[in-house]
Amino acid sequence: MSARLLPRLWPRADTRTPVPEQLLDSLDEAVLLLDSDARILYGNRRWHALIDRHDTAGSQLGAYLHPADLALWRGLFEQLQQAQRPAPIWLRIPCGAELHWCELRAQPLQPPHPWPVSLTLCDITPQVRADQVRAASHRSLSQLVGNLPLMLYRARNNRNWSMEYVSDGCLELTGYSADALVNQPRLSYGSLIHPDDAGGVWQQVQDALHRQQPFELHYRIHHADGRLCAVSEKGSGLYSDTGAILGVEGVVFTLEQR
Amino acid sequence: MANGAQHTLTGLSGWARRLGGRHRAQPLALSERLEERLQSLSLDVAGCTQLHTELPPLLAPFENALNLNGARRCLLPLLLLPGHGEALLIRSPQAPLPPGTEAFIGYQFDASLKNGALAGRLQLPLPASDHLLLAEPLPGMAGWLLLLTDTPLDSAAERELVALAAALARGLAIWSAHQQRLEQAVSDERRAHAAELHDSLAQILGYLRLRTSRLDAHCSDCDRPELQALAADLSQQTRHAYRLLRDLISSARLTLEGGSLHSALAGVVREFEQRSALVFELDDRCPQLEPDEGIAIQLLMIVREALCNAVRHAHASHLRVQLLPDSDGKLRLRIEDNGQGLDDSRRRHDSFGLGIMQERAARIGAQLCIGNRPGGGTRIELQLDGPTP
Structure with a gap:
């Protein structure tokens, strides 16, 4: 032919x-x-x-x-x-x-x-x-992060702590899903922090960022189910090469048993 | 046939007999008797326990009753039963079929049964023979009533064949519903049993496993070899018992997801994929080959065991599960990884798992080979014997 x-x-x-x-x-x-x-x-x-x-x-x-x-x-x-x-x-x-x-x-x-x-x-x-190898390693990492009994986050440095990313552990910790907290104008992580603790949290983080040191915080948040929940947080700043503060990232967890 | 019609027939046959033509009255009188016999056939079929042995003697009288003067004939029900991959051809061991008949029937009817596309009556010449194969669909069932004959049927015999197929289908429908209830009851019971085992014996054995392993560790520090040997043996046997029990529980709980080996296999691969960073590849090249449910479940358990071993011990980055068709239409299952392969120490370490896989393969009459993959890693290959006749 x-x-x-x-x-x-x-x-x-x-x-x-x-x-x-x-x-x-x-x-x-x-x-x-x-x-x-x-x-x-x-x-x-x-x-x-x-x-x-x-x-x-x-x-x-x-x-x-x-x-x-x-x-x-x-x-x-x-x-x-x-x-x-x-x-x-x-x-x-x-x-x-x-x-x-x-x-x-x-x-x-x-x-x-x-x-x-x-x-x-x-x-x-x-x-x-x-591609398969990349997808498998991404899948594995996101599952690892998603299954951890804590919340990993990356946020902007403002009083609302506007979230760019939170891990799925957010649901267990706060009662809100990750989608509900990321880049949503209505609900911010800052608004969940107990008003009596919010000022201290802001101040401690700003001090640490100023010294370019990691921070460790203990405060209370309002869980979606109405409880007041004591949490701990460890984090650090994200800086550009010139030292400008781009954001903060870290992990929030609780030692309370549900 | 409605009652009114029966009466009319009786009346007609009596009238015909009075007219004097006894040979003309015969088929009509036979139909009436046939009706009764068909009803009792339905009942007998519904009460069968072993279809393939009990059905041929029930059908044999009808072979002679069919209006085929002296012709050679043989009735063969062909059924696709729920949970079976292959259609079941029921034949009497006493009546040998012309050579090649079974293969011809398999070739002609398999696809239409599996796709649920049953057309009306078929009439096919049997190759290399002077016989005809007539196929009457069983109403409401995935099946045919086949008639092998060397004489074409006249219209009376055709009517009888249709009535016979309908009666057989009625009986089989009841039989099948009963079988399904039985199977459901057995499966429910098995699960309840597994749940009980899990809550009672498995907890205690799990505890014993931890304690005997600790005992073994303690004894290995002392200087009494006979005590060391005893503790090591206890620990080993307890671990083995625990593994066997866990395996028993999981296989009793396992059902065929999606009703087919192929969808269930995809489910198993997905499940393992969710729990590791390995690349999984499922290469299923024979979606048309569907083994019986019992065999499929054993295959799935073997795949689970193999994947579990590979994820835990193989140090692999790539895992492949293949279902390959053989040249003779048999199914070949191959599971391979690109890890460190099997050395003798690992073989010992995994010996329970490998042993359990071998036992499962033997239970379904399959050949299982466990070895090293050319190019590195482990290869497990299982060769299924063809569909059971």
Whole structure:
């Protein structure tokens, strides 16, 4: 098929121009040509290396994809059938017991004719693996922080202690969810502090920031359920290189048993 | 058939008999008797305990009663029972089928049963034979009543086959509801039992485990070797007993999440993912292969054990769980990590867990291999024998 189809598509201008098939085979991306039944008309050398087979002409591309990704592929194929230009998708191509993650792009070969379509498959397995490692380490860290029986925070240095970030332990400690406390004008962490303690807290933190020292505080907060709860806090300032105070961060916890 | 219609038939048959054509009256009289026999068939089927042994003798008389003069025929119910991955073909051991029949039936009907897409009656020629395979859907059930015959049915016999399928379906519906109640009761009882074990025996064994381990530590400081050996043995055995009990409790509590091995496996992987910094990869390449529930639960327990070991001891960063189809359509489960692999000291350390996995595999007739993965790490591979016939 390929031998008949390709020279017609790219007429050879002169002998110094590489033969199209040579060019396609030299690419590190798999290149495919599909008909309107999703059957493979042509695959370059990289394609055959990717799946470790040579007899793919005439068979459906779906047969070489991971079963879990077939729905994704069918979605893209339907878009092609409706003459839309689909966004690239990531899917898996099994090869023996191994998997290759590939980014698949598809476009009509001779627009505006919808068929055949040309496909490129770029092996992105190393990038996907690196993403998975990053995601796992982020997942692990956020779960660790979320499960701690205390509240980690980063706040602006104002009397409301406007929160940029609080960990999920906030709910147990204050009765308010992390979302309710972060960047909300109505509710601030400062307003939870008992009025008799709020002034002392502000003063001690400002003293510590002035000396660029960490601080340790003990005060009372109003829990959402109405209780008054004694908490302890350890924290320190965030400074720019020039010594400007950017914010404060630290941890708040209670020794009271619920 | 409504009562009024039955009376009309009786009246008609009597009238026909009076007209003198006894051979013409025969099929109508037979239908009436057939009605009664079909009702008692429904009742008998509903009361079965072992379908695959009790059903063939119940159906055998109907094979002869069908209006097929002298033709060779065989009735074969094909059912997809809840909690089973494969359809059950019920056949009498006394009646041998033409070679290849079972494979042909599996190929023709498996997909339609699993997808719940039962069309109307089918008639298929059996390859390399002069037999026909007629399939009458069982109303309201995932199943067919198959008739293997060498003569096409006339319209009377067709009517009888439909009535037979309906009667069989009525009986099976009651049988199936009863089975489900039984299974639910067994499962409830098992959970209650597990909860009791957890609250009583597991607490005491857990305490003993801590105490015997402390005893062992104390004795290892003294200079009486016989006491040291005794304490070490006590501690080891108590740990083993505790592990076995915990395993017993968790398997009694386990249910198949989402009703299939594939969704439950994804659930297990998600669960472990939530509790560690490892990269988990689930590569499920055979969503169409669904083992029986009992087998699926054992597979899940093996995966849990393997993942637990890998997270705790393997020093791995990457874990992969694969369900791969074999060339002969069997299921292969592979769990591998890129950790430090199994050395002999670790093998001893994990020996309870590895032993429990081996026992579970043996229980479902599977081959379990535990070894080192080429390129580093551990590989556990389990080869399931094909679906049980």
